[in-house]
Amino acid sequence: MITVEGLNLSFGEAAAKTQVLSAVSLRVSEGEIFGLVGESGSGKTTVLKCLAGLFTHWQGELAIAGEPLGRRLNRARCRRVQMVFQDPYGSLHPRHTIGDILEEPLLIHGIGQRQARVVAMLEKVGLNRAWQTRYPHQLSGGQRQRVAIARALILEPRVLLLDEPTSALDVSVQAEILNLLSDLQQQANLTYLMVTHDLGVVAHLCHRVAVMQQGRVLETLDVPTLVADRAAMPYTRMLVEASRHYNPALAREV
Numbered sequence: 001m002i003t004v005e006g007l008n009l010s011f012g013e014a015a016a017k018t019q020v021l022s023a024v025s026l027r028v029s030e031g032e033i034f035g036l037v038g039e040s041g042s043g044k045t046t047v048l049k050c051l052a053g054l055f056t057h058w059q060g061e062l063a064i065a066g067e068p069l070g071r072r073l074n075r076a077r078c079r080r081v082q083m084v085f086q087d088p089y090g091s092l093h094p095r096h097t098i099g100d101i102l103e104e105p106l107l108i109h110g111i112g113q114r115q116a117r118v119v120a121m122l123e124k125v126g127l128n129r130a131w132q133t134r135y136p137h138q139l140s141g142g143q144r145q146r147v148a149i150a151r152a153l154i155l156e157p158r159v160l161l162l163d164e165p166t167s168a169l170d171v172s173v174q175a176e177i178l179n180l181l182s183d184l185q186q187q188a189n190l191t192y193l194m195v196t197h198d199l200g201v202v203a204h205l206c207h208r209v210a211v212m213q214q215g216r217v218l219e220t221l222d223v224p225t226l227v228a229d230r231a232a233m234p235y236t237r238m239l240v241e242a243s244r245h246y247n248p249a250l251a252r253e254v
């Protein structure tokens with residue numbers, strides 16, 4: 001469903017040039033939940049942004065369902081692939097009601113029965129029609145992320161790119177959002193490519209995972225192999241070991 005082949009991307013010129021992605025290749029099957037893990041700055045979000053059309057100066061090949069993705073955003077692309085960002089506080093327009101936020105993509109794409117679609121989408125993400133008149137600041141973090149997921153799904157894309165969709169949320173809310181993502185994926189056989197730091201999230205949700213380091217894919221493995229600590233690369237085993245000692249409360253304090 002998602003093909004990334006020999007993806008390269010750099011920022012800057014000459015002496016200031018930084019190679020951010022080097023020959024990244026991935027294949028994600030239809031209906032698969034595929035995780036991207038690795039240290040901060042290894043290029044995970046950049047891969048998603050290339051697929052979402054937010055970066056355009058990449059080289060390589062990108063395709064969704066066998067159809068090559070060009071460098072520019074266009075309507076057809078928006079209906080095939082959507083992205084959900086880490087921060088639900090920053091990703092919703094503060095002066096638009098939830099109803100307007102969900103209706104806007106339908107208006108842009110000339111899709112009818114908008115009111116019915118908005119209400120059905122709100123219900124799918126565990127909200128209801130009463131939420132349409134509220135503004136983002138009147139919502140909790142978890143409710144905002146539900147709206148962000150609803151906005152991503154309202155055009156019925158086959159692929160969702162998820163950039164740490166729960167890491168800005170309270171621990172108690174994280175599981176609710178992960179369960180919602182899991183239910184939505186099963187209902188429509190969606191394909192997810194998800195960046196996360198949290199190997200607990202990988203174990204809970206993902207089928208396979210690619211480990212990135214310094215802009216390269218170090219290895220791709222299935223989640224049972226990762227969790228059983230049978231990864232081929234020492235770096236991957238180190239990540240698993242580090243995550244066992246990871247304490248989210250302590251990390252927040254730091």
Ligand SMILES: Nc1ncnc2c1ncn2[C@@H]1O[C@H](COP(=O)(O)OP(=O)(O)OP(=O)(O)O)[C@@H](O)[C@H]1O
Binds near residue numbers: 041
């Ligand atoms: N617009 C940009 N201009 C210059 N450098 C950038 C830009 N966006 C990202 N980078 C650089 O690209 C590298 C990869 O960033 P990216 O956000 O993809 O990493 P990541 O693995 O997702 O990290 P994190 O887990 O911290 O989000 C980083 O060194 C970052 O500084």
